[in-house]
Amino acid sequence: MTTVFFEYTSTFNLGEWSLNSPLKYSSKRLFYEDIFSPKTITNNMTSNSNLSNMRRLVEQLKLEASVERIKVSQAAAELQQYCLQNAGKDALLVGVPTGSNPFREPRSCAIV
Amino acid sequence: MACQGLQKGETLESLKRESETLKKKLEEERNKLNDVELHQVAEKVEVLSALSIKTRRVLKGHGNKVLCMDWCKDKRRMVSSSQDGKVIVWDAFTLNKEHGVPLPCTWVLACAYAPLRSLCLIMNGYLGLDNKCSVIPLSLDKNENLAAKKKSVAMHTNYVSGCSFTNSDMQLLTSSGDGTCALWDVESGQLLQSFHGHTADVLSLDLAPSETGNTFVSGGCDMKANVWDMRSGQNIQSFESHESDINCVKYYPSGDAFASASDDATCRFYDLRADREVAVYQKDSIIFGASTCDFSLSGRLLFAGYNDYTINVWDVLKGTRATILFGHENRVSRVRVSPDGTALGSASWDSTLRVSWSFSTGSNYIFRFIKLLFWVNSRLVLEFTVAF
Numbered sequence: 001m002t003t004v005f006f007e008y009t010s011t012f013n014l015g016e017w018s019l020n021s022p023l024k025y026s027s028k029r030l031f032y033e034d035i036f037s038p039k040t041i042t043n044n045m046t047s048n049s050n051l052s053n054m055r056r057l058v059e060q061l062k063l064e065a066s067v068e069r070i071k072v073s074q075a076a077a078e079l080q081q082y083c084l085q086n087a088g089k090d091a092l093l094v095g096v097p098t099g100s101n102p103f104r105e106p107r108s109c110a111i112v
Numbered sequence: 113m114a115c116q117g118l119q120k121g122e123t124l125e126s127l128k129r130e131s132e133t134l135k136k137k138l139e140e141e142r143n144k145l146n147d148v149e150l151h152q153v154a155e156k157v158e159v160l161s162a163l164s165i166k167t168r169r170v171l172k173g174h175g176n177k178v179l180c181m182d183w184c185k186d187k188r189r190m191v192s193s194s195q196d197g198k199v200i201v202w203d204a205f206t207l208n209k210e211h212g213v214p215l216p217c218t219w220v221l222a223c224a225y226a227p228l229r230s231l232c233l234i235m236n237g238y239l240g241l242d243n244k245c246s247v248i249p250l251s252l253d254k255n256e257n258l259a260a261k262k263k264s265v266a267m268h269t270n271y272v273s274g275c276s277f278t279n280s281d282m283q284l285l286t287s288s289g290d291g292t293c294a295l296w297d298v299e300s301g302q303l304l305q306s307f308h309g310h311t312a313d314v315l316s317l318d319l320a321p322s323e324t325g326n327t328f329v330s331g332g333c334d335m336k337a338n339v340w341d342m343r344s345g346q347n348i349q350s351f352e353s354h355e356s357d358i359n360c361v362k363y364y365p366s367g368d369a370f371a372s373a374s375d376d377a378t379c380r381f382y383d384l385r386a387d388r389e390v391a392v393y394q395k396d397s398i399i400f401g402a403s404t405c406d407f408s409l410s411g412r413l414l415f416a417g418y419n420d421y422t423i424n425v426w427d428v429l430k431g432t433r434a435t436i437l438f439g440h441e442n443r444v445s446r447v448r449v450s451p452d453g454t455a456l457g458s459a460s461w462d463s464t465l466r467v468s469w470s471f472s473t474g475s476n477y478i479f480r481f482i483k484l485l486f487w488v489n490s491r492l493v494l495e496f497t498v499a500f
Contacts, residue, residue: 054127061134064350067387071145075386076153080429082366086410091454092165093412095472102454102469103188103205
């Protein structure tokens, strides 16, 4: 765990470069060989963990393949319906009355 | 667990082959249902009239890049965090700064308002090796030392990239550069569930909008967007069609779809029930990555902030660009639509935030006429009072 810490600090101490770019570029990309335990070093462990990884991947793919799906035409029609139903309430689409405060509660005017 | 031996007839090669065939089968199943494109279905929908969304407020006050912003549930306050180590709560209309919380860490990557109480959540980046997520309760008493009441909730082994309170407000969901997402209990700081499956940094997450929903979507540097079940920790669906890091994921308001913004200069729209990508929002003239995206209230518009300092507004159904918002002088780091959909807040590396909304052009003439009437009225009143 301590080793990992030092790795991170050394990549970060690149000064200006790291402060001007998103954080993801200064962190290491981690490729898990065994997801449930810290990165292991010995070769034995590596081959076994590759195997368990593959097994996990196969299980995951089986799960994903069994998901119930609907046709795109039906899904698209429902998305469109939702959009059109709510279009009237969408202030960014329709607009608020000119010059008014959009954050005030909408009050109805009564002409006395 | 890692020392499990080989089962009968199972080898690494056979498993690889099996995974390949399963992947192909998955593609086939998905393609079978791809009978029509979204924009073809939307051909009959009216084309959007010219949008009049413009920047109406510019919030200045941060000393350095604004990394993140979020709206409060009272629909007019915003909270923003910046690289100068400050978190400021603003009133979006009057531009008042209501609270300013200085923090010892400069990489405050994200912040959010708790849905039920006025809790402000702040995330600390990893300068100072602080890969923690802290919660700060906000109060109206300006003299209180808010930073002292900071409470550390989540702890990762790498920077924390995104956070969100769940519906109940008692739990916190975080995503991290260590490739995992985690669910924490706010009071005790205990880890309730962790989500493994990404093979690189997870950059963003979003919770499903429904009250009873217990799923969320996460996007990461492995170009995948995964949908998870919060209770079981299981990865339900996975979408891999981007060509570069996914910077931001956001659910469609109905909860049946989500959009993702990526470094490959496209935003993509995925439907969860059809289990595939249904639209790609791209243009040859857009070559810079999109770092953030959000939907309007009805879901018709998708606002995406890009690294070329602009915000492109896409028509979700037709797949075309509706309008483009200029104004920022550096990368747009975050765009968020206010909870009731009236305004769009955007934060940028140029240390300002901008609030934009749309005035309806139809009422323009009526408004001017009423203004004229009031002016005439006030002049008459003035004449009378002078006479008296």
